[in-house]
Amino acid sequence: MPPLPALAALLPGIPLTPPPPLPAPTPRPALQRRATPASTARLQGNSISINGLRQQALWLQDAGELWLPLEVLEGQLGVSRSSGANGSVELEWFGQKLSVSADRQRSLDDEVAVPVSGLLEAVGVISRTEGRELSLQLPPRPLQAIRWSNQGVSGQRVVLDLSAPALVRSGEDRLLIGTEASPQQLEQLKQLGLSPSQRNGWLSVQIPRDGERLSLGGPWRLVLDLPVLGDGAPARATTTPAPAPERDPRLVALQNQGLKLERRVGRIGSRQVLINSVRLDPRQVPLELRPLNRSDGMQGLSSLSQLARQEQALIAINGGYFNRVNRLPLGAMREQGRWLSGPILNRGAAGWKAGELPRFDRLMLVETIEDSRRQRWSITTVNSGYVQKGLARYTADWGSRYQPITGTEMGVLVRNGVVQERYELGAMAPGVPLREGDLLLVARGGVSVPWQSGERLTLQSRPTSPVGEQPNVLGGGPLLLQNGRVILNGTAEGFSSGFLAQGAPRTVVASDGRQLWLITLQGVNNAGPTLMETALLMQQEGLQDALNLDGGSSTGLVLADVHTVKGRGVAAAVHNGLGLVPRLEQARTPERP
Known part of the structure; x- marks a missing residue:
C-alpha cells in the first residue's frame, strides 16, 4: 500500500457539517513496556477467534505478554504498520501508537511477531486463552x-x-x-x-x-x-458473484491447449494435504513464466493479486523470501538478464528462458571489485536486504534512491567505472539517488574502503551454476529434488533447525521433465507438511526437480484474478511472485528428437 497522506491533510474535503456530538474518548497515556511476572506460564497456539470468527493463525503468550504476527495485526484487527529506524516497527491503531524495536520482535515459526498486550488493552480488546485457541473480543x-x-x-x-x-x-x-x-x-x-x-x-x-x-x-x-476509474467515476466493488476461476473463458481456452488445473487431497504418512497444482508444457501452451515484482523498486510489499494484475498474469503463485519488517528481498530475482536482487547463502533457485522448462540448482554469485592497484575486494550481496559484514552493491533496479539499512555504512558511487562520490560513515543517511548505470558500493560492519573520486574500478561477476546464466531466475530454498532424488539439505542453505522441522503451508515450483508445475500445499486439519514431507510428496507426484519457495501465510495462488489459495486463510502481503502471462505469438511446436 502506498504511504497514507499526512494527518494534517487527511480530511480536507469532508463536508463542514459535523456529525452528531460524540462523547470524548478517555485519554490514555502513551504505551509503555509492560512489567510482567516471570512466573506466568508460556502458552502457544495456532487458532485465533476474533469476535467469534475463527481462523488458523499463530500466537504466543510468554511471561504475561501476548505476541501476535504482523499479518494478524494488519489484516485481521486493522492496525496500521510502518517501518522505523534500525529495523523497528511502528504500529498505530485508533490513535494509539507503539514502537517495537528489532530486539523486541520474535519469530513464530515463519512469522514475525510483536508484543501487543498494551496496545490491545489501550484500545479495549479483551483477550483470553483456552487450550491452543486465543479469543480476542472488542x-x-x-x-x-x-x-x-x-x-x-x-x-x-x-x-x-x-x-x-x-x-x-x-x-x-x-x-x-x-x-x-x-x-x-x-x-x-x-x-x-x-x-x-x-x-x-x-x-x-x-x-x-x-x-x-x-x-x-x-x-x-x-x-x-x-480510487477512481479510468473515466473519472469513483470505483465500485463488484457485486456480481464471479464464476469459478477454472471456468474463466481465457483459462478454458488454455486448458484446451494442454493447461491442467487440479485440486485434490493427497497423503503423506498419516497426514492429509490439500494439493493445488498448475501444469503445462511451455513449448505447447502459450503462457510465459515471468518473475512478478513491484515496478517501483525492491522495497515494499504488495498483494499477490496486485502483482499478477500488474504483469497481466492469468496465473500466479507467491515467490521467494523477504524481510517482513523492512520489506526487503532475501534471495535471487533476475529478470531479462538484470539482477534485481542477488542470491544469498547458496540457496536453491530456478532459472529459465521463455518457452523452456526451468533449470534447478543451488546458486551464488561470485563478484569482485578490482581497483587501479590491482587489489580485489569480494562483494557479498547484490540489491539485497540480507545484511552482513563486507561490501554490497546496489543499482537503480533497487529503486530510485538507496537508504541505509544499518547505522554503520559508508560507500562510493561509481558511474562508467569511475568513482564519482565518496560517502563517509553517516553521510548516506539522507539517501543516495541512483540512476541507470550507477553502481553504489556499500561497506558494512566496520569495513572501510580506500577509493576516492576519480579512481577507476572494475566489476567481475559470475554465477556458480548455469542456473544463474538464465535470463530469468527466482530463488527460494531449500532445493527439494534434483534429477528425481531428494537432496534436501536446509542446514547447508542457511535455514534454522526450527524452520526445517515445522509444518506449514508450502509453495513449490517444479518440473517433471516435460511440464512446468506450480504447486501449493496446505494441511487438512493439520499445520501443513514439513520440508522433508514436502520433498517426499513431490517425489510421489513423479517430479524430477522441485524448489521450495516462501510459505506459511505467504503461500498463495491466483487464477484469473481470483485469490483461490491463502496459506493461513488470509491474503498476506508478499514481496514477489511467479506469474504465467499469455504470449502474443502462437504456441510453439516441440522439436522432435
Whole structure:
C-alpha cells in the first residue's frame, strides 16, 4: 500500500457539517513496556477467534505478554504498520501508537511477531486463552454517522464515525468492521456503492482492491479512500458473484491447449494435504513464466493479486523470501538478464528462458571489485536486504534512491567505472539517488574502503551454476529434488533447525521433465507438511526437480484474478511472485528428437 497522506491533510474535503456530538474518548497515556511476572506460564497456539470468527493463525503468550504476527495485526484487527529506524516497527491503531524495536520482535515459526498486550488493552480488546485457541473480543458498538466527499482525481473518501474503536478485518474486496449500522446507514452505504450487510456484529462493505483505510482517534473514525476509474467515476466493488476461476473463458481456452488445473487431497504418512497444482508444457501452451515484482523498486510489499494484475498474469503463485519488517528481498530475482536482487547463502533457485522448462540448482554469485592497484575486494550481496559484514552493491533496479539499512555504512558511487562520490560513515543517511548505470558500493560492519573520486574500478561477476546464466531466475530454498532424488539439505542453505522441522503451508515450483508445475500445499486439519514431507510428496507426484519457495501465510495462488489459495486463510502481503502471462505469438511446436 502506498504511504497514507499526512494527518494534517487527511480530511480536507469532508463536508463542514459535523456529525452528531460524540462523547470524548478517555485519554490514555502513551504505551509503555509492560512489567510482567516471570512466573506466568508460556502458552502457544495456532487458532485465533476474533469476535467469534475463527481462523488458523499463530500466537504466543510468554511471561504475561501476548505476541501476535504482523499479518494478524494488519489484516485481521486493522492496525496500521510502518517501518522505523534500525529495523523497528511502528504500529498505530485508533490513535494509539507503539514502537517495537528489532530486539523486541520474535519469530513464530515463519512469522514475525510483536508484543501487543498494551496496545490491545489501550484500545479495549479483551483477550483470553483456552487450550491452543486465543479469543480476542472488542464488543461492537453503534455506528454514529457516515460522511463522504468526492476528492476529484483522488477518488472518494468515506468516513465512518464510530462510538468506540472497532476491529477491521481485510479481505480481497471487502472489509468486516466490528460495528452496528442502522437500516438507514446501510442504505447510505448502499448508495455509495459499498454493498453493505450487517450480521453477527460485523458490518461488511465491499471496496475496490486499491482502496486505502486508516483508523483515527479523538474522535474515533475509520477513513476509507476509494480510487477512481479510468473515466473519472469513483470505483465500485463488484457485486456480481464471479464464476469459478477454472471456468474463466481465457483459462478454458488454455486448458484446451494442454493447461491442467487440479485440486485434490493427497497423503503423506498419516497426514492429509490439500494439493493445488498448475501444469503445462511451455513449448505447447502459450503462457510465459515471468518473475512478478513491484515496478517501483525492491522495497515494499504488495498483494499477490496486485502483482499478477500488474504483469497481466492469468496465473500466479507467491515467490521467494523477504524481510517482513523492512520489506526487503532475501534471495535471487533476475529478470531479462538484470539482477534485481542477488542470491544469498547458496540457496536453491530456478532459472529459465521463455518457452523452456526451468533449470534447478543451488546458486551464488561470485563478484569482485578490482581497483587501479590491482587489489580485489569480494562483494557479498547484490540489491539485497540480507545484511552482513563486507561490501554490497546496489543499482537503480533497487529503486530510485538507496537508504541505509544499518547505522554503520559508508560507500562510493561509481558511474562508467569511475568513482564519482565518496560517502563517509553517516553521510548516506539522507539517501543516495541512483540512476541507470550507477553502481553504489556499500561497506558494512566496520569495513572501510580506500577509493576516492576519480579512481577507476572494475566489476567481475559470475554465477556458480548455469542456473544463474538464465535470463530469468527466482530463488527460494531449500532445493527439494534434483534429477528425481531428494537432496534436501536446509542446514547447508542457511535455514534454522526450527524452520526445517515445522509444518506449514508450502509453495513449490517444479518440473517433471516435460511440464512446468506450480504447486501449493496446505494441511487438512493439520499445520501443513514439513520440508522433508514436502520433498517426499513431490517425489510421489513423479517430479524430477522441485524448489521450495516462501510459505506459511505467504503461500498463495491466483487464477484469473481470483485469490483461490491463502496459506493461513488470509491474503498476506508478499514481496514477489511467479506469474504465467499469455504470449502474443502462437504456441510453439516441440522439436522432435
